[in-house]
Amino acid sequence: MKIVVIGGGPGGYVAALKAAILGADVTVVEKGKVGGTCLNVGCIPTKALIASSEALEIINKANKYGFNIEGEVKTDFDAIMNRKQKVVTQLVKGVEFLFESKGVKLVRGCAKLVSKNQIEVSKEDGNKEIIEADKIILATGSVPVVPRLFPYDGKKVITSDEVLSLEKIPQSMIIVGGGPIGCEIGQFFNTLGTKVQIVEMVDHLIPFEDEDVAKQLQRSFKKNKIKFNVKNGIAKVDIKDDKVQAVLQSGKELEAEIMLVCVGRRAYTEGLGLEELGIETERGRVIVNEKMETSIEGIYAIGDIVNSPALAHVGSKEGTVAVENALGKNKKMDYKAVPRCVFTDPEVASVGITEKEAKEQGIEYKIGKFDFRGLGKAKAMDKIEGFVKVVADMQGKIIGAVIIGAHATDLLGEFTLAVHLGLTTEQVGDVIHPHPTLSEAVMEAVHDVEKQSVHSV
Structure with missing residues (x-):
């Protein structure tokens, strides 16, 4: 063949x-x-x-x-x-x-x-x-994707293709799009000293993720002086005097050395x-x-x-x-348990449906949640920011989960397996999780669905 x-x-x-x-x-x-x-x-x-x-x-x-x-x-x-x-x-x-x-x-x-x-x-x-x-x-x-509104030249107005090959650290940067790419790149350059401003049309960053998680990430961004404009869009862009000048739909004016456009592909x-x-x-x-x-x-x-x-x-x-x-087999693609990862600090990782999606689909559900600040390992690492949130149906089957915190993307595998196999909170909660590890937050969040977490306040 x-x-x-x-x-x-x-x-x-x-x-x-x-x-x-x-x-x-x-x-x-x-x-x-x-x-x-x-x-x-x-x-x-x-x-x-x-x-x-x-x-x-x-x-x-x-x-x-x-x-x-x-x-x-x-x-x-x-x-x-x-x-x-x-x-x-x-x-x-x-x-x-x-x-x-x-x-x-x-x-x-x-x-x-x-x-x-x-x-x-x-x-x-x-x-x-x-x-x-x-x-x-x-x-x-x-x-x-670069909409016609943006005077894309690959130098002052760039995409994710060019941003990874910059020859120097820009003093300032406007990022159009507050999704995973915009947030990851924005945080990276902010750490190196770039003054970053993110513009996102939806009312929160990482728009397709859980709203509680987005709020937590936005608090972290504010703490690290990453500016962002949500529920706003770009109305006009010009390149003048070697600067990118943008006018938002709200009328606010921004100026930066470089504009990164990451609004989709x-x-x-x-x-x-x-x-x-x-x-x-x-x-x-x-x-x-x-x-x-x-x-x-x-x-x-x-x-x-x-x-x-x-x-x-x-x-x-x-x-x-x-x-x-x-090659002659009979396989079908299943998108029920697709893991989604955002490599910011704190990391964001999710699988299945969000709480908002459960509401929109008319699914009766229960929530379990556990903060990393309740873990000994997180305190020892000085990584207490974030939480684990589980969405289960009324029979206890795990239909979604999201993690924001240190190593969230590595911890998500357990929930991805649970959603894929249709496991219940009882089944996952019965598993002995090693101590002291961050994975204990998964166990505690699952227990919290039935209000059985011994470490929840």
């Missing part, structure tokens, strides 16, 4: 490796670097930068832990960016090594569908190659030949069934080009589902 995967991002490369493991003859067509947005200009580089800002935070409060660091702590931005790039480069090479070790062929160039079994690849040298395939998986990803399907082949789309995204198959039999689509949560781990899972179906 010959399978061609178009796109080498977290959806595409996982699909390719899975297909190779299952015995297929696999080719990946990629015009840029393998790893896609996530590895090259997304998840991984931002986490590398955040690791540097976290190190600076620890240094700045070293006296709390019994260390007296004398003298000024100097930031070497070049070193920070070089470290980030080194991490990215190592991981890109790692994916390429996995391709080689598992027999996945990598073809460089831009792909276009010629038929349901043929792909035309245009290479940098101008040559073209036709690749035959029994099955095709489309995984071409997405690119940042759109599917990247230009030149792919979808219309010519008759592959159905809706609002720019490819329509697929629960097996990830498009309207053309034998052609599958995954990741940011389909109408599903635009998350790397979702694309990876869709890739494995598509491959297994392409």
Whole structure:
């Protein structure tokens, strides 16, 4: 079985490796670097930068832990960016090594569908190659959206693609969009001394998350002098005297050295030949069934080009589902338990439905909650900010959960498993959780659903 995967991002490369493991003859067509947005200009580089800002935070409060660091702590931005790039480069090479070790062929160039079994690849040298395939998986990803209102030039008005390659720390920055990208990048540069102002149209930051969590994050931002304007939008943007000047819908005026626009991403399907082949789309995204198959039999689509949560781990899972179906199995994609992570400080992590969504869907529910300040481990770490919140139906089944606090993204796995398997608060609460750990907050929050937490006030 010959399978061609178009796109080498977290959806595409996982699909390719899975297909190779299952015995297929696999080719990946990629015009840029393998790893896609996530590895090259997304998840991984931002986490590398955040690791540097976290190190600076620890240094700045070293006296709390019994260390007296004398003298000024100097930031070497070049070193920070070089470290980030080194991490990215190592991981890109790692994916390429996995391709080689598992027999996945990598073809460089831009792909276009010629038929349901043929792909035309245009290479940098101008040559073209036709690749035959029994099955095709489309995984071409997405690119940042920049509305016409913004005079995007890649220098003063930039996207997440350019912000990760800045050559110096900007003195000031306006961030349009208070979602995960805006909050993560904003907090990173604020730690390095940039004056940050975030503009978000919804009435709170991280608009798709629990409102209690958003309020907690906003308190943290205020404490760290990160300014934000919620329930507001951009009315006008100009670049004058080497500054970006913005007028908000409220009439408020902002000025900064740089403006970062992160208001969403759109599917990247230009030149792919979808219309010519008759592959159905809706609002720019490819329509697929629960097996990830498009309207053309034998052609599958995954990741940011389909109408599903635009998350790397979702694309990876869709890739494995598509491959297994392409090879004759009967797998269905299930989005019931998709973990969502925001790598701010404190971190935010959630799965399932929020309390607000439960209300909107008319679901009768119960809430359990536990603050990290009640944990010995959190106090020992000096990380008492945040809480765990559980949403359960009236039979006790866990249907959603959110964590804000230290290592929230690492702690979420237990709740993701619970939502996926349909576990109850009693089942999760019966598990012995190690002491002293932050995971005890999960146990206590689950117990609190039935008001059985021994440590809740």
